[in-house]
Amino acid sequence: MSAPDHTSTTDLTTQPSTLASELFAPGVGAQAGPPTTPAADTGSAGQASPGVHSHGGPTPTGSPAERFTSVDPDAFGVPTGREETWRFTPMKRIKPLLDGADSDARLTWSTDLPEGVEVTRVDAGDPLLKGLPDPVDRLAALARQRSAGADVVRVPAEAQLDRPVSLGLAGTGSDEVVWGQLVVEVGPFAKATVVLDHSGLARYAGGVTVLVGDGAQVTLVSVQDWAPGAVHGGQYDAVIGRDATFKQVVVTLGGDLVRLVSNVQYAGPGGSAELFGVYFSDETQHQEHRLWVDHAVPNCTSNVLYKGALQGEGARTVWIGDVRIRPAATGTETYELNRNLVLTDGARADSVPNLEIETGEIVGAGHASATGRFDDEQLFYLCSRGIDAETARRLVVRGFFADVVQHIGLPELQDRLMASIDERLGALPALDDQPVEVG
Incomplete structure (x- = not known):
């Protein structure tokens, strides 16, 4: 990333927040987050309804009918590695994050902000945070709780930025866990690209939520170029407004362990989501990417394409892609593809695409996965x-x-x-x- 125009830390001035509901048209709902109880006619949690068309492995597949969510870390318990959502993760290496110790450690921020873009800080009681999607696992809940608020990037309605919003987040080498929460609010009909560039050495657990206003076009680029030995776990959420477009590009190259969970939901019909990913795991590196796209409203589209390469003894990648098409999501069009290139012996790639279809009135849905050599x-x-x-x-x-x-x-x-x-x-x-x- 080029040198930013100015440097700031996360110790930012607090300003009154913009409620998430202002980003979306009346009636489409501003409350984000996958439901914690079954939607109507979808069966009980963990069970598919009669007639559901399901792709994936034997139960549990990692794509339950509903996912449990909570802002309380204790509601999840401490994972042992036997749980479906943790069975691929090296628990000893991620244990410092899951222990949840309080910490005042911070990443060093550098920012390059186009005209009109604001970066502020809100406390944990701010109404904005109460409307965000809930955490889907203990690590995300700890990050939400321990962060004691969030840094907020605001792009005004109808803005046409002359360059990307660039945030450089660098680890300082501290052994303390760094907790972080970032919210990106993009106003209706704005067009913006936001780049998160992670580097340095850190033990970092952070959440990122992107609120895409009605008719807006947003690209989020997240680069994990950590130094050797870094550990990074995070939950990425996107809430996409009516007729809005969201593109996310995740690039994971560095660090010892990186585990990212990306979730997408639609706040109104006509939304479009594209999720792209590139990862390259070297000797002993563990890189894990989990995706959940929740189609719950009509006439939305999603496209997922992740590619990874592995080389060296103990190199490990995990990709889990879950897409849910609920009964009300008529007119949905979705496809997900994961490809892995194994360059040497001693490397392992796990790839699990899952597709749950609960209505026949869709444009199309499919998934594919392939792992092989040259x-x-x-x-x-x-x-x-x-x-x-x-x-x-x-x-x-x-x-x-x-x-x-x-x-x-x-x-x-x-x-x-x-x-x-x-x-x-x-x-x-x-x-x-x-x-x-x-x-």
């Missing part, structure tokens, strides 16, 4: 034209990621991330032991 046909094609095997493999990996990275829409950041991927490929072991046969 495409031999692509390598053969390149090598048969005089390109050496190592260069050919690099080109294949670059092409694998490029179609996702381009959705960021910021050339300078895209070039930086692709350069980081190239650097990792430079450390790819045993290329000479994996010859490509030509002819």
